[in-house]
Amino acid sequence: MTWGNLKRVYPDAIELGSDKSDGVFWKVFFWFFIVLLVLGVAGLTTFMVFMAIFVIPGFYKLIVIPTFIVSAAGFLVVSMMYRSLPATDMYAAQLFNRKTREVIFVTRTQPRFFKPVERSQPVYKVESWDKMHVRSYKTQIVGQGSYQTMYHLQLIFEDPDNPRFAGSTCAIGGANYSDDYLFQLYEYVRRYMEEGAPPVGPGCVPDVENPPPAPPFKQADIEAAGGRALSNPEILAILDKNDVRVAEDLREALKATT
Numbered sequence: 001m002t003w004g005n006l007k008r009v010y011p012d013a014i015e016l017g018s019d020k021s022d023g024v025f026w027k028v029f030f031w032f033f034i035v036l037l038v039l040g041v042a043g044l045t046t047f048m049v050f051m052a053i054f055v056i057p058g059f060y061k062l063i064v065i066p067t068f069i070v071s072a073a074g075f076l077v078v079s080m081m082y083r084s085l086p087a088t089d090m091y092a093a094q095l096f097n098r099k100t101r102e103v104i105f106v107t108r109t110q111p112r113f114f115k116p117v118e119r120s121q122p123v124y125k126v127e128s129w130d131k132m133h134v135r136s137y138k139t140q141i142v143g144q145g146s147y148q149t150m151y152h153l154q155l156i157f158e159d160p161d162n163p164r165f166a167g168s169t170c171a172i173g174g175a176n177y178s179d180d181y182l183f184q185l186y187e188y189v190r191r192y193m194e195e196g197a198p199p200v201g202p203g204c205v206p207d208v209e210n211p212p213p214a215p216p217f218k219q220a221d222i223e224a225a226g227g228r229a230l231s232n233p234e235i236l237a238i239l240d241k242n243d244v245r246v247a248e249d250l251r252e253a254l255k256a257t258t
Contacts, residue, residue, distance in 0.1 A: 005173055009229060103126075105170040198238060215229075
């Protein structure tokens with residue numbers, strides 16, 4: 001099963017992806033941090049003026065440098081967060097081209113801390129399916145006296161100059177409480193790429209109620225995948241051709257949408 005990760009089907013490729021859900025969180029955190037920083041600097045300035053006028057004349061000279069350092073560091077941190085925000089809003093997608101045996105995905109560069117005008121930029125990666133390895137990674141998240149175990153499935157591509165090292169990586173399926181679901185997704189992709197399995201089947205149908213955003217791939221990638229993505233009626237025709245039985249409500253939804 002694809003567990004909702006199948007987004008589009010092309011004549012020669014399939015597209016997986018998911019919307020990153022942390023974009024809103026980071027925007028809210030960013031503005032919250034801005035307010036705290038402004039209030040902190042304003043409070044510190046007020047304290048300096050009060051001490052210099054009513055308590056110790058000239059006291060501000062002792063803390064003007066630390067105040068400047070804290071303000072500058074706060075500016076760089078906020079700038080770093082702001083310049084990283086495009087990465088949190090990015091539609092994470094991977095294109096698996098069975099004809100060219102390529103995996104195409106988009107990552108973003110991390111802006112450097114001391115480059116206030118440098119922003120996160122998209123980087124297109126085209127890797128060979130035959131140079132890929134699969135690894136499941138476990139992460140333990142601790143909080144409120146307990147912890148959760150989350151799994152991530154990474155596709156690791158060999159460095160062309162040294163196959164013993166990783167050249168690039170991408171994650172599929174997002175984070176999950178069990179890697180069983182992630183390996184089910186990988187097995188669907190593997191069967192499609194290596195065994196000629198049909199792109200759609202039981203549990204492997206795009207979500208007709210929540211269409212994904214526009215694909216982040218280049219036009220040349222779409223053309224190499226066979227052109228435009230298949231419409232829902234065309235997907236239904238593939239299901240019927242392979243004698244795949246689907247629920248009647250899904251069948252009606254596929255007929256009704258393009």
